[in-house]
Amino acid sequence: MGKEHRLAERRQGIIVALAQAGQLSVIELSNRFGVSEVTIRQDLQALSDQGMLLRTRGGALSIDAMPEFSFDVRQQQQAAKKMRIGQAAAQLVATGDTIILDASTTAQAIVPFIKKLPELTVITNSLRVATNLLDTPHIQVFLPGGGLRRASISLVGRPQTQLFDEMHIHTGFFGARGLTAEEGLTDVNLNEVAMKRAMVECCRRVVGVVDARKWGHVATATFAPLDRIDVIIADTDAPAKLAKQVQAHQIQIILV
Numbered sequence: 001m002g003k004e005h006r007l008a009e010r011r012q013g014i015i016v017a018l019a020q021a022g023q024l025s026v027i028e029l030s031n032r033f034g035v036s037e038v039t040i041r042q043d044l045q046a047l048s049d050q051g052m053l054l055r056t057r058g059g060a061l062s063i064d065a066m067p068e069f070s071f072d073v074r075q076q077q078q079a080a081k082k083m084r085i086g087q088a089a090a091q092l093v094a095t096g097d098t099i100i101l102d103a104s105t106t107a108q109a110i111v112p113f114i115k116k117l118p119e120l121t122v123i124t125n126s127l128r129v130a131t132n133l134l135d136t137p138h139i140q141v142f143l144p145g146g147g148l149r150r151a152s153i154s155l156v157g158r159p160q161t162q163l164f165d166e167m168h169i170h171t172g173f174f175g176a177r178g179l180t181a182e183e184g185l186t187d188v189n190l191n192e193v194a195m196k197r198a199m200v201e202c203c204r205r206v207v208g209v210v211d212a213r214k215w216g217h218v219a220t221a222t223f224a225p226l227d228r229i230d231v232i233i234a235d236t237d238a239p240a241k242l243a244k245q246v247q248a249h250q251i252q253i254i255l256v
């Protein structure tokens with residue numbers, strides 16, 4: 001078997017392995033294919049240049065991992081866990097607060113539990129959140145502007161930052177497509193990421209609401225590094241090892 005054939009076979013094997021696992025480290029791939037870590041890094045870079053995978057720090061992510069479903073489909077996934085996370089998140093909100101809810105389905109799960117507060121201000125880029133608060137005239141709702149993204153029923157891109165500058169925002173609640181100790185909270189759509197970054201920057205306290213499926217995964221871009229996160233709320237299936245790594249950054253972990 002020629003060198004070029006072995007090279008092509010190994011790289012095809014890497015793509016298959018990532019498709020099965022979702023994400024693998026350089027060390028794992030090196031052990032699996034019996035070649036040096038330097039060789040694996042060269043393979044990953046070449047495959048990344050071809051758009052066959054997404055490079056991460058210390059490994060790679062399958063481009064087919066965690067496909068983005070519609071909002072309604074995602075809302076049905078892990079519904080019971082998201083409800084528990086939403087209830088726990090609502091306990092961090094007090095009467096009179098100004099909060100941010102992003103357009104994630106997990107942040108949406110917070111809405112039923114904050115409606116009972118007699119006074120609240122909510123800033124959200126989620127049209128679904130805004131609609132679900134129509135029956136609560138005691139809750140002020142502000143939309144930051146932006147372009148319509150139909151997949152998430154949200155406003156994305158560059159927000160009207162004057163809105164953020166004029167308000168003292170206590171807490172922001174953010175869902176994510178991925179969470180790791182290296183990349184923090186990540187998401188797939190760059191316009192969505194741009195909106196999330198702007199909202200994160202104006203919050204006194206940043207809370208990630210991330211079910212266990214997202215832990216250990218890396219999406220396209222980071223919107224909140226670990227040093228910007230104060231609390232992460234997840235279900236009890238969150239991996240213990242990663243939870244300890246996150247806690248080492250002085251982040252409170254709440255498992256429900």
